[in-house]
Amino acid sequence: MQSERAEVTGTEQIGPYTLLRVARGGLDPGIPGQFFMLEAPGRPLPRPMSLCLAPPAELAFLIDPIGPGTRALCALEPGDRPAILGPLGNGYRLDVERPLLVGGGIGIAPLPYLSEALGQPPAVLGFRSELHAEAAHLVPNAEIVVEPTYVTEVIPPGHDVLACGPEPMLAAVAALEPAAQLAWEAPMACGYGACYGCAVEIAGEIKRLCVEGPVLAAEAVAA
Ligand SMILES: Cc1cc2nc3c(=O)[nH]c(=O)nc-3n(C[C@H](O)[C@H](O)[C@H](O)COP(=O)(O)OP(=O)(O)OC[C@H]3O[C@@H](n4cnc5c(N)ncnc54)[C@H](O)[C@@H]3O)c2cc1C
Ligand code: FES
Known part of the structure; x- marks a missing residue:
């Protein structure tokens, strides 16, 4: 750091x-x-x-x-x-065999760098309007959906899902793909574990998202 x-x-x-x-x-x-x-x-x-x-x-x-x-x-x-x-914080695990990137809205922010690291795998991106969807060109090989269609309606089976987006989208992705890696958000004041401003409940325990996350296994959150 x-x-x-x-x-x-x-x-x-x-x-x-x-x-x-x-x-x-x-x-x-x-x-x-x-x-x-x-x-x-x-x-x-x-x-x-x-x-x-x-x-x-x-x-x-x-x-x-x-x-x-x-x-x-x-x-x-x-x-x-x-x-x-x-x-x-902790980023995505890159040791995945069939990656699929899933992003919603500003949650696509980490995906261009992730896509480059994984050799431009397929992606599905969801946006609330055509204007927001202009950012989709930053992520190669992406299928784009605009509301009222949600990304969870177009996630093909059989992939290692790496996702970032609003909380309801992450919860829906976790329900579909329990092995997914999900990047979560919480308000953060320090970013390195000192303030507890980002404390969230993970598997029944209070954890600092800036230290334990922001990327967590979907199972860890659901447990
Ligand atoms: C690990 C991480 C990575 C992020 N990456 C990006 C990114 O790449 N691009 C980007 O635009 N944003 C990103 N965000 C979100 C961004 O940090 C917040 O939108 C920002 O801090 C809001 O600050 P503000 O002063 O503009 O608005 P504020 O006035 O602080 O907040 C506006 C509203 O958003 C809510 N809010 C603020 N921060 C968060 C949060 N982190 N989670 C949920 N609700 C919040 C507040 O309660 C308030 O209702 C990220 C957040 C985290 C935790
Ligand atoms: S942001 Fe300060 S402890 Fe996480």
């Missing part, structure tokens, strides 16, 4: 999301599914973001501007220097 003030190298609007690119510097991109804490200059609280892409010498994050922290990150401009801490 390292911390840097990384220089913004560019931003791109993709549907309602912003792809924020920063100079990698000495930061390690980590394992797909791990996350970084990003803090815009002048903002006291960092926000957790999955690594979306790791082009040479850069790191890129796909951000949905849903509140003050994410809006401040989306408003960054080339030359700005957000503080970045990471990589943090």
Whole structure:
């Protein structure tokens, strides 16, 4: 885990999301599914973001501007220097034979980097509108569905599912695919186990999602 003030190298609007690119510097991109804490200059609280892409010498994050922290990150401009801490948490296990990536909405954020690590396996991605679905081009070999169709209606059987998305989608994927790997979300203040802000109940015990997750086996959550 390292911390840097990384220089913004560019931003791109993709549907309602912003792809924020920063100079990698000495930061390690980590394992797909791990996350970084990003803090815009002048903002006291960092926000957790999955690594979306790791082009040479850069790191890129796909951000949905849903509140003050994410809006401040989306408003960054080339030359700005957000503080970045990471990589943090546990990513996806990559020792899978027949991977299928499943993403919903901004939950597709870790999938481009995951797809690259796994040799561009098939993916199914679900979005709430055509505008949100513009981000689908970041994930190769993807079947795209837009509500009212849900991704769980098009998951083919016989795959090792690696998923990220809103909680109801993850619960539905877990019911279909008990061996799936799921990336969960919780509000996080520190990202490395110090604040208990991300405490969730896993298998009847209170655990810190930033340390135990964010990627968990579906069985572990259901147990
Ligand atoms: C491991 C991890 C990886 C993430 N990766 C990404 C990513 O790649 N791209 C992205 O856009 N977002 C990602 N998120 C979610 C993002 O961190 C939150 O949307 C952000 O912290 C909200 O901050 P805000 O100040 O903009 O909004 P706030 O005002 O803090 O929150 C707006 C609303 O969202 C709720 N909320 C805030 N954070 C979370 C959360 N983590 N889980 C559930 N509800 C929440 C709040 O209760 C509130 O209702 C990730 C979260 C985690 C835990
Ligand atoms: S975010 Fe602080 S303990 Fe998990």
